[in-house]
Amino acid sequence: MLIHSARQLLTLAGGPQRGQALGNLGIIEDGALLIQGEQIVDIGTSADLLAKYPTEPRLDARGKVVMPGFVDPHTHLVFAGDRAVEFEMRLQGKTYLEILQAGGGILSTVRATRSASVETLVAFAAERAEVMLRHGTTTAEAKTGYGLEWQSELRQMEALIRLDTLGGLEIHPTFLAAHAIPEEYRDSPNAYVEQICRDMLPELRRWWIHHADARPLPFVDVFCERGAFSLSQSRQILESARALGFPLKIHADEFENLGAAGMAMELGAVSVDHLVKTSPEEIERLGTSPTVAVSLPCTPFGLAEPEYTPARAILAANGIPNVYFLAGDIHSAHAVHADLYGPNGRDLRIWEFCSSPFEQQTNPATWTYIPVFSGAIKRQKMHWVLPQYNYGVVRVTYDASAQAHVCFEVYGENGDLLKTIQAA
Ligand SMILES: [Zn+2]
Secondary structure (H helix, E strand, O other): OEEEEEEEEOOOOOOOOOOHHHOOOOOEHHHHEEEOOOOOEEEEEEEHHHOOOOOOOOEEEOOOEEEOEEEEEOOOOOOOOOOOOHHHHHOOOOHHHHHHOOOOOOHHHHHHOOOOOOHHHHHHHHHHHHHHOOOEEEEEEEEEEOOOOHHHHHHHHHHHHHHHHHOOEEEEEEEEEEEEOHHHHHHOHHHHHHHHHHHHHHHHHHOOOOOHOOOOOOOOEEEEOOEEEEEEHHHHHHHHHHHHOOOEEHHHHOOOOOOOOHHHHHHOOOEEEEEEOHHHHHHHHHOOOOEEEEEEHHHHHHHOOOOOOOOOHHOOOOOOOOOEEEHHHHHHOOOOOOOOOOOHHHHHHHHHHHOOOOOOOOOHHHHHOOOOOOHHHHHHHOOEEEEOOOOEEEEEOOOOOOOEEEEEEEEEEOOOEEEEEEOO
16 A cells, blocks of 8 residues: 655654654655555655555545654553542542542552453453544553552453454553552552562563563563652562563652652663652753653643643753653543543643644654664554544554555544545
8 A cells, every 4th residue: 555645754764862852753745655564664755656666556645744653651551440539539639649548549440450351451441542543642551550469460461462462552561560559468568569579570471471472571660659669669679570671660750759760760761750750860860861751741630730740851951861752641540641632632731841743752653662663664563643633543454355455534633533535
């Protein structure tokens, strides 16, 4: 399939970008791309590619921008139950940590998730994934962390792998048994930390090798926060994970600064996420670190917290410091925040952070969490959106003879399907 005559083709060529360099989109005016199977195998100007592939089936993208799908690097996609009642508690002035200490918060989702089957978890997660896909997110990191016991965490992991194999949203899983101290360990949190390090992580590694079909090891993540895991407990978990070869991530500085960002950088974490209470010194360090800084503006918005990540300071540190981008942080506390760029996106102060809507998107699409995707779109799997006025998703289906059928489905800002452009 040759998609041609795009007003602009965003290639995002040139590898990961940092700080002030964000926003170089590698644009080809009047661009075209050739898809074979599930891969983009050639890109260039429409004139060149139309001449080079005269017999390829064609799809005219006239008047559209063609670009890679968005990558959401931080989601809690798999869970059962909901926490709608907590929104009322928050409106009454209760804080996130007060709700957690009262047995609500993450722990209420844990109760529902523990009793859910893999099939149920997949079904719930697939609905959320569909909303994300409709708004242009085509790849997402997704965490366990609502089981807080081995079998239940494992069911979440299985659900994530199954969700990925369903097609649609591409999933990169993270093991987050250290999301909260489970109720049964409330008086002995160190014993739970021990269990994660001694039993769960080695078991996960064994299980992964036999069940994950040669995928790279998942990330291991910790929620380092007062009321969750202390700095030393977080270090113990991350060091154990690192010794087993797992790549690392951390929830750092969301409500209080415990020193998690610095510790995670020292351990070579792939990312530090949240970064609301991060100190100026740590921001400077981010500027020279390969660790990715992830801002999650939907979280303070959803929790009615007043402070956001000092994103501009992170971008400004050292001139070209760190890769930085926005993520959804979908989890059970609030609605699916797939719509970062619609009307709700504007509510989320995204426009304070960005000089252009694409500024944050260059790195997620080219680098971020998916080492197999390097700087050029040729290595992207075929996920594309057309963000002119609204969003479009390229879908590919196959008939019995494995013939690919491509269609663009274009959605309005509220997620309504506006039109479908079919091509065989
Ligand atoms: Zn999170």
